[in-house]
Amino acid sequence: MQRLADLLPALQTALRVALVVFVLAWIFGPYELRSAVPVWLAFLIALGLELNFFVGALARAPAPAPDRGPQAIDRERYGYVYWPYESDETPRDRDLWTPVRRLLVGLGVIGTLALVFWLVESRTGWDSLPVETRAEAQDRFSEEASRIAAKRVRIRCDESGEYVGAVQHADGVAAVGGDLAYLTPERCLDLYRLAFDGEARGSQTARALAVLAHEAWHLRGVRDEGTTECYALQSGVDLGRRLGLSEEAARQMMRQQLAENAGRSGAAAEYLVPPECRDGGSLDLAPASTRFP
Ligand SMILES: [Zn+2]
Known part of the structure; x- marks a missing residue:
């Protein structure tokens, strides 16, 4: 069986590859990953593991040995002298350089x-x-939100991440x-x-x-999340049109969003639209129209 110490370099390499893959996926991958896991968490875990490997490797490094074995004069004076390296082991210098070198490589990758x-x-970004x-x-977002809210409201983008974002698992927040x-x-x-570059990115x-x-x-x-979402998907058609999309x-x-809404479950089930969210239902904002949303 291989000892853990022998597996360590392979483990460390795997950890670094995993970190690189994760960060690249975070930057270029689907939005869902960004909203699910804050990227600093991956850096923090990687840093913690590197330090843990380092401390572990130091603890396992061979103990320092005296620079000489027992000499003839010692034997003469003391008779038998116990010498742990006499039989099958040879004294080794404590190998500090290897763990330090590995730690530096790890910190280099993270940095x-x-x-x-x-x-x-x-x-x-x-x-x-x-x-x-x-x-x-x-200002533009506030103007659009004011139309929907039927009063003057303000929309702010939470750059500090203080109110919404990865930690709170929400895309927006409002009282x-x-x-x-x-x-x-x-x-x-x-x-x-969409509004300034005319660029639509699907879902x-x-x-x-x-x-x-x-x-x-x-x-x-x-207040009710399901009702709010039902109204939002209907208002989203006009909103999208005003921001530059064709009506179709x-x-x-919004129909795609409504279809995806049905798949919500677990903690997201609160956002499921109610059964009345349909053409002609009590939540239909335009009962005269047969299009929904
Ligand atoms: Zn809500």
């Missing part, structure tokens, strides 16, 4: 990855937009009947791309529209 992450995020552009975009809602920077970026854009409309309905005074594309997106 490089953090730098790449920071560079990519600062050039492509919501934070990479000029302050004036962000202010202009938030029922209030006048201020926060969206995650990722959702703000999707809305910005990602659809979700961003639904989230903005959802928070606007909370501000209007609707906007409708298609």
